[in-house]
Amino acid sequence: VLIIKHKDKLSPDYVPENLPHxxxxxxxxxxxxxxxxxxxxxxxxxxxxxxxxxxxxxxxxxxxxxxxxxxxxxxxxxxxxxxxxxxxxxxxxxxxxxxxxxxxxxxxxxxxxxxxxxxxxxxxxxxxxxxxxxxxxxxxxxxxxxxxxxxxxxxxxxxxxxxxxxxxxxxxxxxxxxxxxxxxxxxxxxxxxxxxxxxPPYKSMELYDILKYRVDEAFNDNAVDDEVLQFISNTYGYDKGGNGNARIAIETLSLAGEIAEKEGSPVVLLDHAKKANSTINPEIQEIVDSLSYLDLHQLILLKALIRVLNKSKADEVTMGTLEEEYISLAREFNEEPRRHTQVYEYLRKLKVIGIINTRQSGKGMRGRTTLVSLSLPLDKRLDDYIMQQIVVRL
Ligand code: ADP
Incomplete structure (x- = not known):
């Protein structure tokens, strides 16, 4: 069942004709x-x-x-x-x-x-x-x-x-x-x-109005239960301890709609909103927001990490393997790969942001090497977002 009528009106680039509040x-x-x-x-x-x-x-x-x-x-x-x-x-x-x-x-x-x-x-x-x-x-x-x-x-x-x-x-x-x-x-x-x-960050009541307006624009009539709007606006409303971020509120609404469609429900219900919300973890969102401040090569390094992790189906990779992947990925983008010391520096930065973890290998490996892992669940949306951030910088 299709309940989202205009998906484009839920995209972050869409500017509606009215902006409540x-x-x-x-x-x-x-x-x-x-x-x-x-x-x-x-x-x-x-x-x-x-x-x-x-x-x-x-x-x-x-x-x-x-x-x-x-x-x-x-x-x-x-x-x-x-x-x-x-x-x-x-x-x-x-x-x-x-x-x-x-x-x-x-x-x-x-x-x-x-x-x-x-x-x-x-x-x-x-x-x-x-x-x-x-x-x-x-x-x-x-x-x-x-x-x-x-x-x-x-x-x-x-x-x-x-x-x-x-x-x-x-x-x-x-x-x-x-x-x-x-x-x-x-x-x-x-x-x-x-x-x-x-x-100022949006209050719960303001987010409610923003969401309500978006629902009217993007969804079929009566396709979204009122509880959904209350739940999302109470979760993110600044006065309720949320971050007051309309982008995340709209993203949650949009994802709840997709989940409802996938489940074949004709209406978006509270349960769908809750599922959507647990996917869009605000902590993860903060990390994702910080990606927009990264430089091209830091992002390429991150993308390389995701690629090797996907390929090897492992949770960690050695610094050496990661660096090889980074070099070949940089060349694919027609970018001159940065040198080893610089790559190390990037890694440190990514670690500070909280998007990766590193540790020294213990016994069982030849010599000591740095092992790198991702601190977020590997998911397609993150991957797409990183790619999008790379593309705008090329
Ligand atoms: P900022 O530039 O402050 O980060 P944006 O303008 O990009 O925020 O807004 C984030 C998202 O939330 C966009 O999709 C935008 O359309 C939507 N949004 C923000 N404020 C409102 C509002 N008052 N009414 C409707 N949509 C809003």
Missing amino acids: REEKIKELGFVFRDLLAGDAKDSERVVIVGRTGTGKTATVRLFGKNFEDIAEREYGVKVKYVHVNCYRHRTLYLISQEIANALKLPIPSRGLSAQEVFKMIHEYLDRRNIHLIVALDEFGHFLNTANTEEIYFLVRLYDEISAIIKRISYIFIVNESHSIYKLDRSIRDHIARRLIEF
Whole structure:
């Protein structure tokens, strides 16, 4: 029995037309950018969005951007263009400038322009067409970690001569709470934090409304028992001791639906939600979230580990075997394998995150060697997710 009508509406990338309990945040954003609607684009605006994972930062900003573009054009006859850039994928000023140019379909000469020059071209283009650009820099923490002070100043500071030439570009910086902006230079921080919109973790009642709305969009009528929604929202609601993460709540709902379908039930019941919940263990989820902060080669190493474990049907592998697999996998991705000492370093990092375990072999093996195992159950979803993370970094 098919009870999920629109599976795509349960995917983490889907942005619904309404975001329950984030309407106020959208209004606040509108307030920040209200002067743009006057059409004379005197100033560049900057605002910071802070919150934990799954608090709706990305979805809210995307929805705002799309709506604001429409309203500006339709009701004010002003041209506003919104561009969303993920700083994990584009973590240098240069890559960000390229990504903006791409989104505007602006051809950039292939000879080596600096990021600043690309920004200048973008600005000239916007000026000619009388367009104001709003750039959302998502996962901005990655940029802050990588960029040098000069590059950060370029984006963050309003009051110097550089910003005078980029007054047609406004920014929404999206940062995860853990990726603290408080590590920044004081002068930058004071400047950037002047306009800050916080996204608190969702309360149980809020998650309930979010789930209810998703159910109406994605499931057949009456296909989800109300107890399911109560159970999931009480499990993850921040006020009930949960993490307040809407992404995990929706994922649990989606998985409960799949389980119900598989079992041939016409309705998603509490029991399905409980089963789904035990699969989506929040601890595992935290580890999975941390994967998004890993580098390409750390992920390739992890993927290599899963591959050898699968092949050998064993729980542990020797460092030597793992390294061989890593080298061949890196080559498959057309990546130069990193050296032994570096690989060791990666292993240490993966261990700190809690995704792998290592121990020294005892007797019975020639010499002493390091044995590596996975600390999570080997499952297809984890494997797919790692692969997905690798692909975005290639
Ligand atoms: P963040 O960027 O803060 O990590 P996202 O915007 O990616 O969070 O949201 C995670 C998931 O939860 C997405 O699938 C998003 O559509 C959904 N979501 C978050 N907040 C809401 C909301 N208020 N209403 C409906 N769906 C939401």
